[in-house]
Amino acid sequence: MAFEFPGDIYETIRASMRDLAAETDYLAGLLPAGGRVLDLGSGAGTTLHALAERGFQGVGVDRSATFTDYAKGRASTAERYVHATFAEFDTDETFDLVTCLFATVNMVDPVELPALLAKVRRLLNPGGRLVLEAAHLLNFVDGFQPAQVTHHVAGDGSVVTRLARISVRPHDAVWRNDETLVVGVSGGPATLHHNFFDQWVVTAPELRNLLAAAGFRVTAEHGSFRSTPATGRGPLIQVAEAVS
Structure with missing residues (x-):
């Protein structure tokens, strides 16, 4: 993987492909007041920056040094960014919401997904949720x-x-x-x-099975951050909770 071009260029591409307001509304609706977010594949920090403006705190993890530096350069005190792969990243902190958006999950070798989901489950607070946004088959x-x-x-x-x-x-x-x-x-x-x-390429059943094996229950599936139904075309957004 590369993604070592300037962060402002990535922001331009992202802005033309995404509805940031709808995305932020959707995620904020899953968080308690002042809740904490872990964004896996945080890119240039767009998602966490928008959530920080609404009073939430967060940590972003991305393997791109260039994007991570860009995110750090505009971060508020509510945001922290870590340059690392998902396998390298670990922390004693816990979170109310873990996100993996914009088809980032499709960039993870399926062999590595069980360990990643197990780590996410450990990092979630009781009642916390995971949001995966995958590109469907x-x-x-x-x-x-x-x-x-x-x-x-x-x-x-x-x-x-x-x-x-x-x-x-x-x-x-x-x-x-x-x-x-x-x-x-x-x-x-x-x-x-x-x-x-x-x-x-991943399918909805494959993701459901991986989540179940890691101790999650899928509580919602949508086709957009405006909560439209998942149809098999367009993105697949899954919200999952840890099974106690």
């Missing part, structure tokens, strides 16, 4: 194109053009995303950034 099948070009416009007028080549390892159920980001700023030179990442 049909996201990959319906949306497959070997080459993609997308444009993302920032508030300052700069444009990020994403040129992506998608390849598939069918026997491993892995999608490889190899992309070049062309960033153009009005009146300035363009910059180029290379990025790549792998995504494992």
